[in-house]
Amino acid sequence: MDYDGGPKPSNRVEEFSGFYDEYMPKVYRYLHYKINNQQVAEDLTSEVFEKALVSFSKFDSGRGPFSAWIFTIARNVLIDHYKTRKVSTPLDDAEELESKTPGPEETLERIEENMRLTGCLSGLPEREQEIIRLKFGARMNNRQISKLMSISESNVGTILNRSLGKLRVALQGMPNG
Amino acid sequence: MDKRKKEEQQLAAMIEKLLAGEKVAPDSNASEDLRYKLVAAQKVVECGASPAPAFQAKLKRRLLNELAAKELAARDRQPHGLRLFEFLGNLIPASPVWRTAAVTITVGIMAFLIVWSTGLIPLGTTSPDNNPPLMGTSAPALIEIKPVSTEPVSFPAGVKVKIDLVFTNVSSSGLLIDPFPPSIQITLSRSGKLVRTLAAGSESSSIRVAEDSLYSLVWDQLDDNGQQVAPGTYSVSVNEMLVKPEDDLQATPISFFAIVQIVIEN
Numbered sequence: 001m002d003y004d005g006g007p008k009p010s011n012r013v014e015e016f017s018g019f020y021d022e023y024m025p026k027v028y029r030y031l032h033y034k035i036n037n038q039q040v041a042e043d044l045t046s047e048v049f050e051k052a053l054v055s056f057s058k059f060d061s062g063r064g065p066f067s068a069w070i071f072t073i074a075r076n077v078l079i080d081h082y083k084t085r086k087v088s089t090p091l092d093d094a095e096e097l098e099s100k101t102p103g104p105e106e107t108l109e110r111i112e113e114n115m116r117l118t119g120c121l122s123g124l125p126e127r128e129q130e131i132i133r134l135k136f137g138a139r140m141n142n143r144q145i146s147k148l149m150s151i152s153e154s155n156v157g158t159i160l161n162r163s164l165g166k167l168r169v170a171l172q173g174m175p176n177g
Numbered sequence: 178m179d180k181r182k183k184e185e186q187q188l189a190a191m192i193e194k195l196l197a198g199e200k201v202a203p204d205s206n207a208s209e210d211l212r213y214k215l216v217a218a219q220k221v222v223e224c225g226a227s228p229a230p231a232f233q234a235k236l237k238r239r240l241l242n243e244l245a246a247k248e249l250a251a252r253d254r255q256p257h258g259l260r261l262f263e264f265l266g267n268l269i270p271a272s273p274v275w276r277t278a279a280v281t282i283t284v285g286i287m288a289f290l291i292v293w294s295t296g297l298i299p300l301g302t303t304s305p306d307n308n309p310p311l312m313g314t315s316a317p318a319l320i321e322i323k324p325v326s327t328e329p330v331s332f333p334a335g336v337k338v339k340i341d342l343v344f345t346n347v348s349s350s351g352l353l354i355d356p357f358p359p360s361i362q363i364t365l366s367r368s369g370k371l372v373r374t375l376a377a378g379s380e381s382s383s384i385r386v387a388e389d390s391l392y393s394l395v396w397d398q399l400d401d402n403g404q405q406v407a408p409g410t411y412s413v414s415v416n417e418m419l420v421k422p423e424d425d426l427q428a429t430p431i432s433f434f435a436i437v438q439i440v441i442e443n
Binding site for chain 1 (some may be wrong): 185214216217218220224225231233321348350381385
């Protein structure tokens with residue numbers, strides 16, 4: 001375990017370490033799909049795991065899986081972020097990123113593609129965006145998504161199918177799109 | 178099964194493969210719609226961001242250090258008896274057979290003692306003043322109530338007592354506490370005698386997963402008859418606070434005993 005020496009790690013520390021290794025990239029990706037800004041995504045990811053840490057000693061896997069718990073926290077953090085702050089849109093954040101990150105042409109091309117996709121995603125209804133984030137960001141299966149969002153598993157599949165159909169139309173004009 | 182549903186299932190299977198890192202190509206007889214949705218899914222996957230390794234490692238180090246420090250502090254606060262129990266537990270080999278045997282023998286001895294005695298055996302009279310605060314609850318852990326400050330709380334007689342309490346949601350769903358604040362009981366620690374009941378509020382409080390609600394308890398040191406209480410140690414308890422998880426239809430009454438001890442000085 002790669003943390004500074006100190007007291008011998010307890011089982012709870014090792015347990016949290018395992019959860020962190022598995023879910024941190026997923027949480028970050030989930031948040032980044034909405035935020036599209038590395039710094040803000042890092043801040044919000046830190047906030048999610050800090051909140052999880054506070055209550056981790058009382059987390060009871062018998063009441064539900066860790067994935068549902070951590071992504072409930074992540075969803076709430078995202079809601080708060082857009083509710084309480086004067087927040088720029090994901091497109092504004094991406095444009096700022098572009099202006100600060102000169103690089104090879106293909107990198108700019110990639111950034112432009114990301115911006116276009118982010119714009120298309122933000123044009124979807126929030127519920128569809130959330131399902132996309134949970135599927136592609138959090139890597140949840142349809143059953144997990146259905147439990148988290150309190151909708152049927154079949155509905156998740158249908159909505160996902162519909163959302164990708166809308167994205168397909170919006171992305172026409174992109175290379176290979 | 179209609180064609181639309183079949184394609185939906187095909188797309189779902191292809192997405193799972195994409196997310197597993199596999200290269201995915203549609204069947205030769207897949208519709209144009211399905212092909213283009215697969216392309217859209219591929220683009221979404223490609224645009225997914227990964228955290229910077231340095232950030233990931235730094236955050237992990239900080240969180241694990243914090244958790245280790247918390248665990249150590251909690252262990253230091255444990256009563257000596259509990260630490261002894263933990264020590265004895267570590268003496269027994271970890272093999273399931275040994276552990277099962279140890280538990281069986283212990284349960285057997287306890288059952289024998291109970292049957293042998295003339296009735297319910299009290300575990301010894303204890304002075305509440307000498308015990309650490311109990312966090313007894315009458316329901317599975319949904320919520321935790323703790324004082325903000327862990328320092329001993331003492332007030333001169335006649336001075337308004339103000340203590341900040343934190344209600345923490347430790348469940349896996351949002352919680353509604355109604356009414357909030359709940360009714361609070363103040364009892365004389367030595368005898369358990371109820372001296373004052375602070376009525377519940379008229380509002381409710383929703384607490385999201387892993388979040389807190391803060392409540393400032395204010396007590397004027399008067400009992401239910403309006404009289405100044407005598408110097409001594411008093412316990413703050415919550416009896417049957419109604420807590421409703423958002424995925425349940427019914428509220429669960431939860432009690433907390435001796436959340437904090439207040440010493441009223443002469």
